[in-house]
Amino acid sequence: MCMEDGDGRRSRAMGLICLGMAWMAASAQTPPVQVPTVQAPRYTVVVDAAHGGDDTGGHSGTQSGSQNGSWMEKDTTLALSVRLRSLLAARGIAVVTTRETDTNVDRVRRDELANHAKAQACIILHASLSGTGVHLFISSLAPAQPARIEPWSTAQAPWINRSLGLAGALNSAMQHAGLSVTLGRTALPVVDSMACPAVAIEMSPKGASGGSDHSPIDSLNDTDYQARIAEAVAAAIVEWRSAGSDTGAGQP
Numbered sequence: 001m002c003m004e005d006g007d008g009r010r011s012r013a014m015g016l017i018c019l020g021m022a023w024m025a026a027s028a029q030t031p032p033v034q035v036p037t038v039q040a041p042r043y044t045v046v047v048d049a050a051h052g053g054d055d056t057g058g059h060s061g062t063q064s065g066s067q068n069g070s071w072m073e074k075d076t077t078l079a080l081s082v083r084l085r086s087l088l089a090a091r092g093i094a095v096v097t098t099r100e101t102d103t104n105v106d107r108v109r110r111d112e113l114a115n116h117a118k119a120q121a122c123i124i125l126h127a128s129l130s131g132t133g134v135h136l137f138i139s140s141l142a143p144a145q146p147a148r149i150e151p152w153s154t155a156q157a158p159w160i161n162r163s164l165g166l167a168g169a170l171n172s173a174m175q176h177a178g179l180s181v182t183l184g185r186t187a188l189p190v191v192d193s194m195a196c197p198a199v200a201i202e203m204s205p206k207g208a209s210g211g212s213d214h215s216p217i218d219s220l221n222d223t224d225y226q227a228r229i230a231e232a233v234a235a236a237i238v239e240w241r242s243a244g245s246d247t248g249a250g251q252p
């Protein structure tokens with residue numbers, strides 16, 4: 001019906017008829033248009049439970065699991081990760097974990113997961129029988145301007161200032177929770193290759209100031225102590241988010 005004439009033109013009348021027919025056909029067949037809703041940008045946190053599988057991390061010597069007076073770092077980091085993940089998820093934060101079970105995830109894979117997530121914060125969890133309280137570490141790399149192509153081994157360099165900001169939020173939250181906390185800088189290859197605000201958190205026994213006469217192993221296996229630390233980290237992340245750190249995710 002709506003054909004062009006021999007010169008490739010339609011008469012005006014025929015054109016109007018064709019337009020009308022097309023409109024009617026479209027009205028009859030086109031489903032209601034979905035108006036796209038504007039979604040808030042996803043706020044993502046990477047939680048990296050260090051060690052796992054045959055990499056126990058620190059241990060108490062017996063290596064028979066973290067119970068009955070023995071301890072392995074890989075169990076504490078996973079327990080903290082599981083707690084933190086659920087606390088963050090309950091606050092509407094998307095969480096990417098590097099492991100969910102007692103498996104060994106290599107360093108490059110951890111960094112790949114973190115960098116692919118374009119996270120607003122990366123939290124790396126360690127634990128130690130030595131020292132007391134909570135130790136916060138950021139990379140010892142010198143701050144650098146963002147480059148078009150960032151070397152993998154120094155991907156953290158443009159993020160140092162934001163990592164310092166995140167460490168400050170964590171420090172405040174730990175103090176607010178009554179936890180003993182120290183801040184430091186160290187060379188941690190897994191952190192050095194992360195392109196996100198990144199802080200390594202090392203849990204040590206409560207110590208005398210923690211009001212506990214538990215042994216260091218009991219202290220690290222203490223689920224209440226683990227919960228206090230995880231809750232302080234979650235509170236810090238919420239504070240960090242409200243401070244506007246979600247602008248420019250993926251950009252230093």
Ligand SMILES: [Zn+2]
Pocket residue numbers: 050051057058073126127
């Ligand atoms: Zn460790």
